[in-house]
Amino acid sequence: MKKRSLLCVLLCIFLLLPLTSCGLGGGGAGSTDTGQKPATRTEPSDTEPTTGGSEEPKPPAEMLTLFDDAVNCRILNCYSTVSAKDVVLDFMADVTEKTGCTLGYSSANADASMPEIVVGTAEARPESVTVYNGLRWSGRDIRIVGNKIYVNTRSEMYLASMLNLLLSAMTKTEKGWEIAMDFTYAKDAGTLDADLPMLETAGTDAGVMQSDDGNRYVATYQNVTDAEYTAYVAKLTAAGFTAYDESTVNGNRFGTYTKGNTQVNLCLYPARATCKVLYGKLGTLPSLTKPETEQLVRPSITQLARKAVEESIPNGAPGMGYVIQLSDGRYILLDGGPVDEKDEDPQALLDYLVANKPASHEKPIIAAWIISHAHGDHLALPTRFLRDFHDRVVVEMSITNFPYLKGITMQYDNATALAGAVSAYQALVRAYYPKAGQMVAHTGQRFWIGDAYLEIFYTQEDGYPTIPGTANETSLVFRMTLGGRTCMFLGDLDSCAFMRDVWGTAVKSDILQLAHHGYNGGDLELYKNIDPEICFWAGDEWRFLKDPRCTGAQSGYEFNKWIRDDSVRVRRHLHNSVTAIIHLDGDNTTVETVEAIK
Incomplete structure (x- = not known):
């Protein structure tokens, strides 16, 4: 009940403080509003962030103070979807419940001397853009640069688990609530990501979702041109992928491509200004030619x-x-x-x-x-x-x-x-x-x-x-x-x-x-x-x-x-x-x- 009250208060604050400074990837202004909770998944490795660990003893890590008598950390949420806003609101309530401190909203022109959690990408925070652009398909990354904590992922479905990691890293010290400056977290989909070239487009990256048994992924892009689609097919070929089937129907373009144990399917829908990159483990590929069969019954x-x-x-x-x-x-x-x-x-x-x-x-x-x-x-x-x-x-x-x-x-x-x-x-x-x-x-x-x-x-x-x-x-x-x-x-x-x-x-x-x-x-x-x-x-x-x-x-x-x-x-x-x-x-x-x- 206490958490729900906090959520109501935070929601009211949020409605009064629209975030107009955010853009680019990671839920920028071009993102599609789902109106739904994003998928969330906590993987075993999501509970093991890196804090500069080594087998050799190290001196105590330098700490970033988040809350004390003179410091009050804030959050800059750059995701525009309702689902991501809900996740951020939950995180803000969780921070208050754990620390007793209020995580306020930041803005593009906020006091740079105060610590800040940047969720997504903002042009006013160039480092966030750099981090996001370095991510591969299902990649996610948390890093601390100066007094800024950057939380980035191409898939909203990981956002809640990433913020939970960040919450768990907050520690009560003599100074107040702090986090180790060498706290980092990075993860991708391993060999699948490594094998697959990125789509280059002037359009909007709408994120990546898991599919099927969790070993397949759906990447969605808006406003991809036919020329960009063609260029991406060429990149796949150059990367060693072989075309299994390609077609164009009613202006829509499709293709199936394979390399080793990886399968990629492409869909371009001009009427919906949408492109899909579907990738994952190689499955059963169907027959493209009509087999010779004996007619034994009337179909x-x-x-x-x-x-x-x-x-x-x-x-x-x-x-x-x-x-x-x-x-x-x-x-x-x-x-x-x-x-x-x-x-x-x-x-x-x-x-x-x-x-x-x-x-x-x-x-x-x-x-x-x-x-x-x-x-x-x-x-x-x-x-x-x-x-x-x-x-x-x-x-x-x-x-x-x-x-x-x-x-x-x-x-x-x-x-x-x-x-x-x-x-x-x-x-x-x-x-x-x-x-x-x-x-x-x-x-x-x-x-x-x-x-x-x-x-x-x-x-x-x-x-x-x-x-x-x-x-x-x-x-x-x-x-x-x-x-x-x-x-x-x-x-x-x-x-x-x-x-x-x-x-x-x-x-x-x-x-x-x-x-x-x-x-x-x-x-x-x-x-x-x-x-x-x-x-x-x-x-x-x-x-x-x-x-x-x-x-x-x-x-x-x-x-x-x-x-x-x-x-x-x-x-x-x-x-x-x-x-x-x-x-x-x-x-x-x-x-x-x-x-x-x-």
């Missing part, structure tokens, strides 16, 4: 009726699951749904796979299991299925792209619980299918699985530097071309405006799985650009007919009203209370529905 997409769908009426989560069968008889599975009360849906999925596999396949072969995001109504059934029936099927590849859930705080979801769900699923894949490919999909990638051609249109990496409020915002979106037809799978995407802006009419598809069960997240212009003939609604019949969001009667859901308007186009709508099978065969494509669940 299809199936939306299986599930017990959990009916159990979710009227306000529960119906989940989502699709079974795609390739011409060679193998399957691509997308999500699966929640587990129903009697645990019948996993068995029903197995029965369907067995009943429709070619006779020449001893077991159903899952060529790829794609997980759109970590919510239980999408991931729970796949996890249960692999636990109970792993010996009844073969899994050749897992395709995902999850945020680093252990390192972020979501406003509306429990990221820790989601991280546990992801870990459980991935552990099963690794345990039972050790030879299965583990692909982390990135926007712009396009590849073949059998005779299915997949194109990735959105991943959670596209949302940064904003921290996702829910897992829906992290949905993996792709279009599949199979049997002469195209199908766009939006998952639970709540970021359809991004796809609208970036992709334009390049999203045109014959079949559409509507965003978020046909509830939230859709976008009228995006739907118009897709303009499907057939619509999958991953929800029950009752809500499809009665829910004002699904019907488009509720304000803000005009996209659903438009897509159901027969005067615009007569479309086939398939809800999830029945099993619907689309047999894919170009202009001869047909739809089959199977009786509703009793």
